[in-house]
Amino acid sequence: MNRRKFLKQTGLATVTAVAAPYILPSGRLFAASGRRAAEHVVFVAFAGGVRQQESVLRRYVEDSQGEPYPGNIMYNILTGDAPIAKIVYGTGEGGATPIPSILSAPLESQGTLFAEVNAVSRGHFLGLNSLVQGTTVVTQGLKQRPINPTIFEYLRRHGGYKATDTWFVGNSIGGSLPLLNYSDHPDYGPQYAGNFFAPSVTFLGPGQDYLKNAQTYHPENELAPMQQMKAFLDQQFNADGSGGFDGGLNNTPDEQEAIKNFMKLMFEKVDAGTVNFPPITSSGDAVAVGFACEVITEFKPAFTFVNLSNVDNCHSNFSSYLSAMHRADHAVGHLWEHIQNTPGMAGNTTIILTPECGRNLEPNNILDENDWLSYDHSDENSLRIFSLMAGPNVPAGVQVGGEGNPIGMVTDSMMTVADILGVMPEVQAGGMVLPGTTSLFNHI
Amino acid sequence: MNMPISKFSHFSAAMLLVAMMLLTPGCRPDPEVTFDLQTFEVDADGADKDRLKTDDQWVSILYANLFQETLAAGDLFEIKQCLESIGDQKIARAVVVSNMMGSEDVILPSIEEMDTDLDAFIRETYVRFLVRYPSEAETTWLANFIENHPAMTPELVYSSFALSDEYLYY
Secondary structure, three states: OOOHHHHHHHHHHHHHHHHHHHHOOOOOOOOOOOOOOOOEEEEEOOOOOOOOOOOOEOOOOOHHOOOOOOOOOOOOOOOOOOOOOOOOOEEEEEHHHHOOOOOOOHHHHEEEEEEEEEEOOOOOHHHHHHHHHHHOOOOOOOOOOOOOOOHHHHHHHHHOHHHHHHHEEEEOOOHHHHHOOOOOOOOOHHHOOOOOHHHHHHHHHHHHOOOOOOOOHHHHHHHHHHHHHHHHHHHHHHHHHOOOOOOOOOOOOOHHHHHHHHHHHHHHHHOOOOOOOOOOOOHHHHHHHHHHHHHHHHHHEEEEEEEEEEHHHOOOHHHHHHHHHHHHHHHHHHHHHHHHHHOOOOOEEEEEEEEOOOOOOOOOEEEEEEOOOOOOOOOOOHHHEEEEEEEOOOOOEEEEOOOEEEEOOOOOOHHHHHHHHHHHHHHHHOOOOOOOOOOOHHHH | OOOHHHHHHHHHHHHHHHHHHHHHHHOOOOOOOOOOOOOOOOOOOOOOOEEOOOHHHHHHHHHHHHHHOOOOOHHHHHHHHHHHHHHHHHHHHHHHHHHOOOOOOOOOHHHHHHOOOHHHHHHHHHHHHHHOOOHHHHHHHHHHHHOOOOOOHHHHHHHHHHOOOHHHHH
16 A cells, blocks of 8 residues: 555545534534534423412412411422421321432432523413424414424524433323424424333223233244234335325334334233332322323433423312422422432432413402312413522522512523523524523523 | 096096006116126225225224224214323223233133134234235244244234224225
């Protein structure tokens, strides 16, 4: 080999070695341009409509019912003492026994609390849309996919994440929740979607009858030829110029099999009673969190979105609302503890909690069993929420803003995910988020 | 000369009765109705299938194809819930089909029936699932494929068809 040829080949090899690591599964040549503060983000939509008064303001029944008993009933998340009387949110007779705390130190002391944040919607669906899109389009109705790209799509398109790197775990299929894992935006869409499960349906409800007994095919003798035959049929159909969207989310064949195997495992775990549920599983939120823990164990996603919403029973039962809020806190404590015990996620995961909307200042006239008034969500108080984040590079024990001093918007949480996982420049450049939306880190 | 009153009354009543009989709609003969249905030709062309089936349609037709009976409304509702609860519909449908295949009530030809007349099996499968006859090339390819893959059973063939893109459209 002469010197010229040697130099040419060496140069080519060097260029290839440098460029190859940046050719991502999505086909992008280079990785996202933003910084990456953690490898994983778990985003809890602490949703259903949470009043500031009973959450970050820790006033228990003082504001709402005129009873002189403030206190903190979310002690896995927030610091502060529990109420000393009128306990109805726990377990046992009348809910008189509070659920013990799971975390030795509340998330507030491990991270940063944004105590007063502006929501952009008084309703659940638009509120949830603001959490996943970073904006809200007022013309968007129920049963309609987001108009602008979701965080799942930004991450997959610009961050090169594969489908099983991004998950949405819903606590139901109500309220058009299953539509929030990707948008109708022509430049994004299902090929960049996050995977979705509503485990209470998939694994506990109708899924027991219509999904559980799916056959397990031999991967080489049965599954492979079946897939080959389907590929032939699809080729014939598409050659006709027909066809179109097949409902897939661009999971690779390996990912599809991994998801099917995960489903099989979940049905086995349900039968064996070994799903990683929180100690107290008396709410749908707890069920969602239990299966979210299983998703985290199995897939170690870069981004997991978990939706909670049982507090919405506040429309007609204030005592149940308090109980649901206490259980949501319990579930979050369990989730964070599980993350810290999961190799690959521990110490490398940021958790973000944000309600999608608040709840009214004034009650409606519905009384519960304790003669306490109920609350809807339609007035200005419904636009008051909080955010909290903890994890690597998040200042611990810091509070930003407070009552009368709102700092940040609900849409900032989505941008913070983009920031942590390295796609914030691309999201900002797209210009499809609410003006002023920025990373929560920029408020600290 | 005047007609006696009683004779006049009988005559008038008789005429009235005849008039009523003629005017009463219920006594008219049924019109001859011809239902002018266009004949539908089952052919080998899938190109005109451009309408995506709804979940209702896909599930109902799948059930009818596999069980040869109508799916109850309650079952349809719950299967649709299952589909909704899984983000990737390709996976959701594969699991639903596979779950149905596990039922002892599913109506499948035996392997012997399939092997006895492979061309007929392929033709019937196309008509059952894709509502068309296979082209000669399709028949040849599938027959060769099944012959070369001994593990291919009617269940696996049916599953492939039920999960094909063409089956999503009508």
